[in-house]
Amino acid sequence: xxxxxxxxxxxxxxxxxxxxxxxxxxxxxxxxxxxxxxxxxxxxxxxxxxxxxxxxxxxxxxxxxxxxxxxxxxxxxxxxxxxxxxxxxxxxxxxxxxxxxxxxxxxxxxxxxxxxxxxxxxxxxxxxxxxxxxxxxxxxxxxxxxxxxxxxxxxxxxxxxxxxxxxxxxxxxxxxxxxxxxxxxxxxxxxxxxxxxxxxxxxxxxxxxxxxxx
Amino acid sequence: xxxxxxxxxxxxxxxxxxxxxxxxxxxxxxxxxxxxxxxxxxxxxxxxxxxxxxxxxxxxxxxxxxxxxxxxxxxxxxxxxxxxxxxxxxxxxxxxxxxxxxxxxxxxxxxxxxxxxxxxxxxxxxxxxxxxxxxxxxxxxxxxxxxxxxxxxxxxxxxxxxxxxxxxxxxxxxxxxxxxxxxxxxxxxxxxxxxxxxxxxxxxxxxxxxxxxxxxxxxxxxxxxxxxxxxxxxxxxxxxxxxxxxxxxxxxxxxxxxxxxxxxxxxxxxxxxxxxxxxxxxxxxxxxxxxxxxxxxxxxxxxxx
Numbered sequence: 001x002x003x004x005x006x007x008x009x010x011x012x013x014x015x016x017x018x019x020x021x022x023x024x025x026x027x028x029x030x031x032x033x034x035x036x037x038x039x040x041x042x043x044x045x046x047x048x049x050x051x052x053x054x055x056x057x058x059x060x061x062x063x064x065x066x067x068x069x070x071x072x073x074x075x076x077x078x079x080x081x082x083x084x085x086x087x088x089x090x091x092x093x094x095x096x097x098x099x100x101x102x103x104x105x106x107x108x109x110x111x112x113x114x115x116x117x118x119x120x121x122x123x124x125x126x127x128x129x130x131x132x133x134x135x136x137x138x139x140x141x142x143x144x145x146x147x148x149x150x151x152x153x154x155x156x157x158x159x160x161x162x163x164x165x166x167x168x169x170x171x172x173x174x175x176x177x178x179x180x181x182x183x184x185x186x187x188x189x190x191x192x193x194x195x196x197x198x199x200x201x202x203x204x205x206x207x208x209x210x211x212x213x214x
Numbered sequence: 215x216x217x218x219x220x221x222x223x224x225x226x227x228x229x230x231x232x233x234x235x236x237x238x239x240x241x242x243x244x245x246x247x248x249x250x251x252x253x254x255x256x257x258x259x260x261x262x263x264x265x266x267x268x269x270x271x272x273x274x275x276x277x278x279x280x281x282x283x284x285x286x287x288x289x290x291x292x293x294x295x296x297x298x299x300x301x302x303x304x305x306x307x308x309x310x311x312x313x314x315x316x317x318x319x320x321x322x323x324x325x326x327x328x329x330x331x332x333x334x335x336x337x338x339x340x341x342x343x344x345x346x347x348x349x350x351x352x353x354x355x356x357x358x359x360x361x362x363x364x365x366x367x368x369x370x371x372x373x374x375x376x377x378x379x380x381x382x383x384x385x386x387x388x389x390x391x392x393x394x395x396x397x398x399x400x401x402x403x404x405x406x407x408x409x410x411x412x413x414x415x416x417x418x419x420x421x422x423x424x425x426x427x428x429x430x431x432x433x434x435x436x437x438x439x440x441x442x443x444x445x446x447x448x449x450x451x452x453x454x455x456x457x458x459x460x461x462x463x464x465x466x467x468x469x470x471x472x473x474x475x476x477x478x479x480x481x482x483x484x485x486x487x488x489x490x491x492x493x494x495x496x497x498x499x500x501x502x503x504x505x506x507x508x509x510x511x512x513x514x515x516x517x518x519x
Contacts, residue, residue, distance in 0.1 A: 027427055029258060055265045056431040057518075059438035063349050088517040120269070120439075151516050153258055205254060 026153035026202075028057040032145055034156065036136075036173055036211045038165030043133035044211060047143050048112075048164075049096060050125040057152070058122040065122070073117040082115025082124045095147055095154065096128050099208070101139035105131070136171065136213040146206035153205065161209040171213035177205070232466055253296060260290040264448070265435065272439050280444055287432070287448035291327075291455020294428055295463075301326060301421045302460055303503055304367050306467040308417050311496020312374045314489075318414055319468040322421075323460040329422030331453030333359070334429035335446055338437065349434060353519065356425045357511065363424035364508040370420050371500025374413070378493030428452065 033050040053061070065073045065081045089095055093106025107128035116123040134141045146154050161173035264286045271279030295302060305326060309319040337356055341347045347355070429449040436445020471492065479485035 026254075026258075027431055029261065054261070055269065056261075056435050059435045060349055060353075060431065062438050085518060092517055147516075149514065149516050151519065153254075155258075 026147070026150050028060075028151070029054045029153040029155060030057075031160075032154050032156050032207070033160045033162075034143070034145065034173075034209060035162045035164045036141075036143070036171070036209070037127070038163065038168055038171070039133055040166055041133075041135075042137070042165075042167040042170075042213065043135045044130060044141050045133040046127050046129045047096070047098070048125060048127045049094070049145055051123070051154070052118065053122040053124070055120055058120060061122055065117070073122075075116045078115035078117040078122060080115070081122075082113050085124065086110070086113035086126055092148060094126065094128050095145055097144045097146075097203075098128070098130055099140070099142040099144065100130060100134045101141070136211045140210070142208055142210040144203070144206045144208045146202040148202050150202035150205070152202075154202075154207070156207045156209070163211060163213075167213070171211060174210045174212065176208055176210065233470075253293065257290065257293050260286055260293060264290055264432070268432075268435060268439060268441060268444065268448070271444055272441060280447075283444060283448050284451045287451035288455040290428070291452035291457075292459045293455075294452070295327070295456040295459035301330070301424065302463055304421055304500065305460055305464050307496050307499045307503060308370070308374075308421075309464045309467045310471055311378070311493040311499070312410075312413055312417070313464075313468065314410070316465060316468050318410075319464045320461040322414060322417055323464040324457040325418050326421040327426075327457035327460055328453050329418065330424060330426040330456075331429050331449045333423060334425040334427075334433060335449060337425050338430060338433040339442070339446075342434075343437065350519075353430065356427065356430060360424045361508055361511050363420060364504045364511060366420040366423075366504070367507070368501045368504025370413075370416055371497045371502075371504060373416075373497070374500065375494045375497025378490045378497060426453065426456070 031052045031054075035048045036044050037046045037048060039045040061081065062073060065077050067077055067080070068074075090110070093108075094110050096107050097104055098107055108131070109129040111127050111129070113124070113126045156175050158175065161175050162168075163171040163173050264283060267279055267283040267286055270276060271283055305323050309322070313319045313322065334356075337352055341355060342349060342352045426449070429452060432448050432452070433442075433445045436442050436448070475485060475488055475492075479488055
């Protein structure tokens with residue numbers, strides 16, 4: 001009897017473990033565009049992130065966006081909402097992860113939130129800064145943007161990532177999905193496992209962008 | 215034991231087929247992550263198309279757009295249920311341990327998927343549109359209902375396990391046998407039958423009250439596009455798709471269990487012991503599932519929701 005009960009408990013625990021994490025899946029998505037921003041000496045200093053929310057999320061947010069209750073969302077209203085959202089996502093590292101020379105970390109500095117309302121969809125953009133500018137000609141530089149809680153699926157369309165700034169002609173931004181682990185994108189060198197970036201299910205499905213310059 | 219009764223043949227065949235595919239995929243080295251990714255991509259693609267179809271159906275009576283939205287909604291429901299989530303684990307665990315009849319197992323899967331859709335409609339049209347609750351408040355209410363559902367799942371599991379451990383012997387296995395005996399007023403059989411029926415309704419309530427979160431979003435989109443009734447119809451189509459997929463799974467689980475019970479069972483006493491053991495395992499499984507889901511649903515609040 002005891003042995004049976006133990007076996008039962010074991011089986012029960014197995015069921016729980018296998019389904020607990022698997023229960024989450026995204027319900028809305030973001031179409032993303034991004035640009036790595038170069039400084040005067042050709043180093044990447046920041047990444048501009050542009051999100052267009054899907055119609056599902058946009059219509060959920062309308063009620064809060066439309067502050068003057070005219071059943072329409074103006075760019076000014078969208079901009080006001082985006083500033084608040086921008087503050088709210090600070091604690092989750094702006095849904096971004098920077099991959100620089102084998103180190104990955106969530107951005108701590110961000111600026112320039114902008115909001116617009118485009119054809120029934122909410123647009124939001126902001127800029128996240130690297131802790132220190134990194135030279136893509138010398139070290140591996142990349143970034144990711146994803147929702148760690150995986151409620152929102154963040155996706156770049158093909159060609160959605162670019163490089164801007166002085167000397168950007170010599171650069172390209174390659175888009176990939178986390179097939180090889182994103183750590184290997186940042187560097188072939190072993191990653192310090194104790195220094196974990198915001199993780200979660202969303203990361204397994206995330207796009208990553210690798211920037212290379214000649 | 216005897217050959218499988220005719221009514222088990224199809225489900226058992228389907229279950230074996232599914233198991234075969236799974237084993238083949240495993241042997242061929244298919245990465246489960248890749249499968250999850252593929253499902254995820256498919257679901258996302260359908261979501262895109264659903265949103266486009268609804269946008270296309272906007273502005274007057276566009277039958278083609280509406281029909282497309284319904285079809286996509288149905289496919290989305292199927293795929294939604296094939297991926298993780300949506301009470302599949304709960305339904306199949308329950309069926310494994312507490313539902314002996316194939317028809318009822320599948321009916322539970324169908325009914326719970328439909329009720330989940332209905333709850334979403336009631337929430338959005340009732341709470342949000344009639345009572346004027348904000349959408350954020352409505353979604354928060356949905357979160358609380360979801361957590362309540364998980365507590366009930368655990369309670370149901372506890373009850374099923376406790377009943378199997380300490381209860382009296384339940385009704386006969388085989389409906390074909392038990393029904394006439396029941397009519398001959400064997401008290402214990404009628405008693406067991408009534409109890410099974412009550413458990414079925416309890417399971418339906420437990421699983422069904424959790425609103426389908428995908429449906430909530432479709433309904434919100436419908437409200438903002440002035441397509442309320444199309445959105446409701448899409449939710450019904452989605453629920454039917456989900457019902458189909460989960461019913462298949464529930465049927466497979468029930469069929470597989472019968473194969474195992476018949477293979478391992480010998481005399482009636484041993485079969486009974488086996489069934490009780492399964493009920494205990496499944497009951498405890500539901501307790502663990504309910505607890506795990508509750509923990510998952512009580513995680514950090516999404517910064518954008």
